[in-house]
Amino acid sequence: DGGITQSPKYLFRKEGQNVTLSCEQNLNHDAMYWYRQDPGQGLRLIYYSQIVNDFQKGDIAEGYSVSREKKESFPLTVTSAQKNPTAFYLCATRVGGQETQYFGPGTRLLVL
Amino acid sequence: KNQVEQSPQSLIILEGKNCTLQCNYTVSPFSNLRWYKQDTGRGPVSLTIMTFSENTKSNGRYTATLDADTKQSSLHITASQLSDSASYICVVRTYNTDKLIFGTGTRLQVFP
Numbered sequence: 242d243g244g245i246t247q248s249p250k251y252l253f254r255k256e257g258q259n260v261t262l263s264c265e266q267n268l269n270h271d272a273m274y275w276y277r278q279d280p281g282q283g284l285r286l287i288y289y290s291q292i293v294n295d296f297q298k299g300d301i302a303e304g305y306s307v308s309r310e311k312k313e314s315f316p317l318t319v320t321s322a323q324k325n326p327t328a329f330y331l332c333a334t335r336v337g338g339q340e341t342q343y344f345g346p347g348t349r350l351l352v353l
Numbered sequence: 354k355n356q357v358e359q360s361p362q363s364l365i366i367l368e369g370k371n372c373t374l375q376c377n378y379t380v381s382p383f384s385n386l387r388w389y390k391q392d393t394g395r396g397p398v399s400l401t402i403m404t405f406s407e408n409t410k411s412n413g414r415y416t417a418t419l420d421a422d423t424k425q426s427s428l429h430i431t432a433s434q435l436s437d438s439a440s441y442i443c444v445v446r447t448y449n450t451d452k453l454i455f456g457t458g459t460r461l462q463v464f465p
Contacts, residue, residue: 245396283357283442283455284397331396340385340446342453344396 245345264332273315357456376443
């Protein structure tokens, strides 16, 4: 996991509520990513950011939003528009010019 | 359609035994293939990465092979240990993009 922090480890949400997942890194990596992991499925890309103040939608961006105001931080908001938010969310980072993505410890979101 | 398929879905072996996990992909254009190890409830950690021209790469007791002609890869684990119990994910990157295609993983359980 290195210098990537995701908090909280477990998060409970009531239906209709927005919730924000935190991802912080002290690796000085340029790119940051959010993935969603569901049982029996491969990781799916939600959003990614190559540089500060810029981000792009991934394959399943609907119902999610992000911001990248600082290089160290890339929070993910799961909105009420996301109909099936229960999943394991993984944040990853990558240093510019290299290919390896380094993953954080993940946040498990449960909708009650 | 770009896809990565892994087999078996799950595998149980006894400590000390060897095992081989399989990965078949239909990703094009191909850039590289990486194997990740993911402990339960944690983020994936990179084990090996191979480009088109590489056939074999080792990382301790882990040896990955790549056959770019048949679009197949395998991960061989030698003298398994209890700590090898995890999910192993095959990931293929498309050429000249930042897009990763993730397999669904093989869940390995090593028993004493």
